[in-house]
Amino acid sequence: MSDADRLLREIFGFDAFRPGQAEIVEAVTKGENVLAIMPTGGGKSLCFQLPALSRTGVTVVISPLIALMRDQVRALQEAGVCAGALTSGNTPEETDAVWESLERGELKLLYMAPERLAAGSAMGMLRRIGVSLIAVDEAHCVSQWGHDFRPDYLRIGELRRALNVPLAAFTATADAETRDEIIEKLFDGTPPRSFLRGFDRPNIHLAFGAKNNPRRQILDFSAARRGQSGIVYCGTRAKTEGLARALREDGHSACHYHGGMEAEDRRIVETRFAREDGLIVVATVAFGMGIDKPDIRWVAHADLPKSIESYYQEIGRAGRDGAPAETMTLFGPDDIRLRRTQIDEGLAPPERRSADHARLNALLGLAEALKCRRQTLLGYFGETSEPCGRCDLCDTPPDVFDGTTAVRKALSAILRTEEWFGAGHLIDILIGAETDKVRARRHNQLPTFGCGKEYDKRQWQAVFRQMMGHDLVRPDPERHGALRMTEGARPILRDEATIELRRDTIRKADRRPAVKA
Ligand code: ADP
Numbered sequence: 001m002s003d004a005d006r007l008l009r010e011i012f013g014f015d016a017f018r019p020g021q022a023e024i025v026e027a028v029t030k031g032e033n034v035l036a037i038m039p040t041g042g043g044k045s046l047c048f049q050l051p052a053l054s055r056t057g058v059t060v061v062i063s064p065l066i067a068l069m070r071d072q073v074r075a076l077q078e079a080g081v082c083a084g085a086l087t088s089g090n091t092p093e094e095t096d097a098v099w100e101s102l103e104r105g106e107l108k109l110l111y112m113a114p115e116r117l118a119a120g121s122a123m124g125m126l127r128r129i130g131v132s133l134i135a136v137d138e139a140h141c142v143s144q145w146g147h148d149f150r151p152d153y154l155r156i157g158e159l160r161r162a163l164n165v166p167l168a169a170f171t172a173t174a175d176a177e178t179r180d181e182i183i184e185k186l187f188d189g190t191p192p193r194s195f196l197r198g199f200d201r202p203n204i205h206l207a208f209g210a211k212n213n214p215r216r217q218i219l220d221f222s223a224a225r226r227g228q229s230g231i232v233y234c235g236t237r238a239k240t241e242g243l244a245r246a247l248r249e250d251g252h253s254a255c256h257y258h259g260g261m262e263a264e265d266r267r268i269v270e271t272r273f274a275r276e277d278g279l280i281v282v283a284t285v286a287f288g289m290g291i292d293k294p295d296i297r298w299v300a301h302a303d304l305p306k307s308i309e310s311y312y313q314e315i316g317r318a319g320r321d322g323a324p325a326e327t328m329t330l331f332g333p334d335d336i337r338l339r340r341t342q343i344d345e346g347l348a349p350p351e352r353r354s355a356d357h358a359r360l361n362a363l364l365g366l367a368e369a370l371k372c373r374r375q376t377l378l379g380y381f382g383e384t385s386e387p388c389g390r391c392d393l394c395d396t397p398p399d400v401f402d403g404t405t406a407v408r409k410a411l412s413a414i415l416r417t418e419e420w421f422g423a424g425h426l427i428d429i430l431i432g433a434e435t436d437k438v439r440a441r442r443h444n445q446l447p448t449f450g451c452g453k454e455y456d457k458r459q460w461q462a463v464f465r466q467m468m469g470h471d472l473v474r475p476d477p478e479r480h481g482a483l484r485m486t487e488g489a490r491p492i493l494r495d496e497a498t499i500e501l502r503r504d505t506i507r508k509a510d511r512r513p514a515v516k517a
């Protein structure tokens with residue numbers, strides 16, 4: 001694992017880079033002058049924070065908003081990074097602490113408001129402390145024509161000249177005039193390495209599928225793409241071997257790959273994959289870093305990835321040559337349960353856990369999206385776009401129906417049994433199945449018993465899966481995965497909100513006349 005990947009995991013707690021981040025991190029770490037344009041929320045701060053940790057010396061961060069600086073400093077300190085801010089909002093103790101850590105040579109990131117640069121002493125101080133990088137957040141503030149102009153930003157160019165160190169400038173404002181002005185004022189007119197590629201990978205077709213028979217589904221998908229190089233990602237090491245064997249039996253050239261294999265065996269797979277045409281590698285996420293085969297024609301997920309970031313990174317390995325590439329991601333309730341449990345039982349501190357749940361929710365939202373997947377995906381990364389025409393939902397818009405009544409019935413079954421049961425038992429109650437467990441708990445006497453006979457078991461499973469996808473219910477690891485209602489479900493229960501569900505997955509299982517909406 002590279003240094004950057006290790007820091008990403010260990011310090012920042014992320015399992016994958018967001019679109020664009022890896023390239024920027026690499027350039028900044030190397031000490032190139034960089035101008036990076038990323039949408040708001042795209043994850044700019046990581047692009048200077050992570051390099052600051054890999055480089056020797058202090059990184060000075062110029063940022064216009066004191067509150068934002070304080071937030072970042074606090075988050076870095078909590079992650080065990082030595083960071084400090086010199087702002088007008090400091091208490092004397094805070095300022096002293098910053099000086100002390102500077103003197104001890106421990107400080108890695110020093111945040112400063114641009115006004116500070118005006119003080120005559122600042123330049124001398126910055127010369128003494130061994131600054132090795134200047135990072136400028138909200139770099140468009142140098143633009144005199146923009147509405148965020150901050151005169152003190154004009155001193156940054158001077159600072160760069162005086163210290164003679166690389167500078168990395170970040171902004172979300174992408175118009176050409178602002179860009180030119182940033183280059184003029186911060187880089188003395190010498191164009192830095194610039195990153196302004198959008199996040200979209202238009203040649204990659206996006207698709208999700210409800211998992212019902214994953215082996216069959218993967219075999220069908222690859223049978224339709226015989227002779228093409230592809231990757232199948234699995235959630236566990238054990239699965240990779242079996243699936244690779246099944247693919248070979250189906251006449252493909254396929255092998256497995258995971259982090260538990262001998263380094264030598266892994267290298268053989270990597271080399272074969274790079275050289276051979278049409279090899280399928282069935283792998284865990286350990287496969288991918290450092291793989292830069294341009295003509296991977298497809299990527300399939302036999303299990304749901306960890307987060308929307310991991311998803312983007314993994315499908316992004318397909319079609320680097322720009323030619324059409326296809327992806328398919330399978331997901332089912334077991335995946336959701338597994339990912340939630342991994343988060344809850346992981347070692348991460350509580351606040352990181354809730355962020356991990358949120359990133360998983362974003363992926364589930366994408367999986368259960370009702371309109372263009374690319375729009376949903378790019379929207380999450382801050383980019384707005386039109387319906388793409390190259391995703392499963394654009395190909396066949398899903399048939400949706402008002403699922404409010406069904407969802408309310410399911411929620412009521414959950415609440416009547418005091419949030420102590422999983423989907424299987426709840427479904428038995430809804431369809432009125434007199435199982436031993438139902439009788440033993442007297443759940444056949446609940447008013448909800450048999451109130452959902454309009455659907456069969458599989459249809460209710462689809463409803464529950466979509467409810468999990470919309471984060472209306474979550475399995476509670478402390479109750480053996482019993483489903484509990486989330487805050488998000490309350491408005492539906494109270495009749496203040498309605499919810500649309502996809503009909504296709506429900507109808508597929510339908511053996512009876514069409515379901516009433
Ligand atoms: P901006 O580009 O608007 O400055 P931030 O740097 O504040 O964005 O990042 C936005 C959010 O994205 C933050 O909550 C941050 O924790 C999260 N984030 C950044 N990089 C990643 C990543 N690689 N994986 C997951 N979340 C990330």
Ligand code: ZN
Pocket residue numbers: 371372373374375387388389390391392393394
């Ligand atoms: Zn689309």
